[in-house]
Amino acid sequence: MRKVSRMAIATTCLFLLACNAGPNKTNVELVQDMMDQISVKAQDWDSESKDQSTAMLPPENSVARGKAPYKYTTDPLGAESHLKNPLANDMSADILKLGKTNYEIYCMVCHGEAGGGDGPVAEKMALRPPALVTDKVKGFKDGRIFHIITAGQGVMGSYASQITDKNKRWAIVNYIRTLQKKSGE
Ligand code: HEC
Incomplete structure (x- = not known):
């Protein structure tokens, strides 16, 4: 039992030490997948998009929330x-x-x-x-x-x-x- 708790404390300390790179330094990420996500961030660039921009126009015929289009503009x-x-x-x-x-x-x-x-x-x-x-x-x-x-x-x-x-x-x-x-x- 004692052995187990010592092991647990040691592992936790090691984990904290490994992650914490020190003041004003980027922490070390043990699990890289958490950082490298497929989603693109706002204002970031996107190699997949035509002009590499992440900002996109809404698809045609989109209606803003709470707005109803006026059907008879030309009628x-x-x-x-x-x-x-x-x-x-x-x-x-x-x-x-x-x-x-x-x-x-x-x-x-x-x-x-x-x-x-x-x-x-x-x-x-x-x-x-x-x-x-x-x-x-x-x-x-x-x-x-x-x-x-x-x-x-x-x-x-x-x-x-x-x-x-x-x-x-x-x-x-x-x-x-x-x-x-x-x-x-
Ligand atoms: C800047 C001047 C101006 C303002 C302000 C204005 N109108 Fe007009 N309105 C006109 C003109 C000029 C026409 C004729 C347009 C045409 O048929 O080419 C017109 C046409 C109309 C007609 C059709 C009349 C007909 O014989 O075909 C209606 C009804 C009308 N206006 C209502 C309104 C209402 C209600 C408001 C206020 C919300 C308003 N207008 C504000 C200038 C104005």
Whole structure:
């Protein structure tokens, strides 16, 4: 028994001595396989890859976690017929306030306070922003207006990166409906 424990202590000491190369020195690795792994380290080079870089682009059609791709970027009619307004008919004070606030931040400069196409920058634009209280836009289904905010139309750019919350986009649509109603009165 005594012999065994002496052996164990001696082996442990030897092991520690062998591994520890001293202060500020790389330790001696007895089991080399632990160091030489097949996985590549970030920012390291990779002899197997085409340009020897370990940094790779995500495969085509990858979708970032928590993001859903917008299916209708080039398909306004698809958007119009498939996208349903989750706030349809919700003309509550809270939703209209949300819509008005965001309309006044993002749309009013061009389309005007009452949607008449006469915002402060409109007259300086070569292609005047259209009014949103026309029969044409009244005839757009909610999904079409949501689509124009999301993907833009012609010279009007997309507002998806500014208005990231989709609820806000739908609230703007509802608010535009109130402007259209007012203009017809
Ligand atoms: C920088 C000016 C500008 C801003 C800001 C802007 N738009 Fe536009 N919008 C335009 C122009 C210009 C067009 C016409 C584009 C075209 O068809 O070539 C347009 C077109 C539209 C149309 C289609 C109208 C039609 O008759 O076809 C809708 C709907 C619309 N905008 C809604 C919005 C909403 C909602 C916002 C705010 C989120 C907004 N726009 C912000 C300039 C702007």
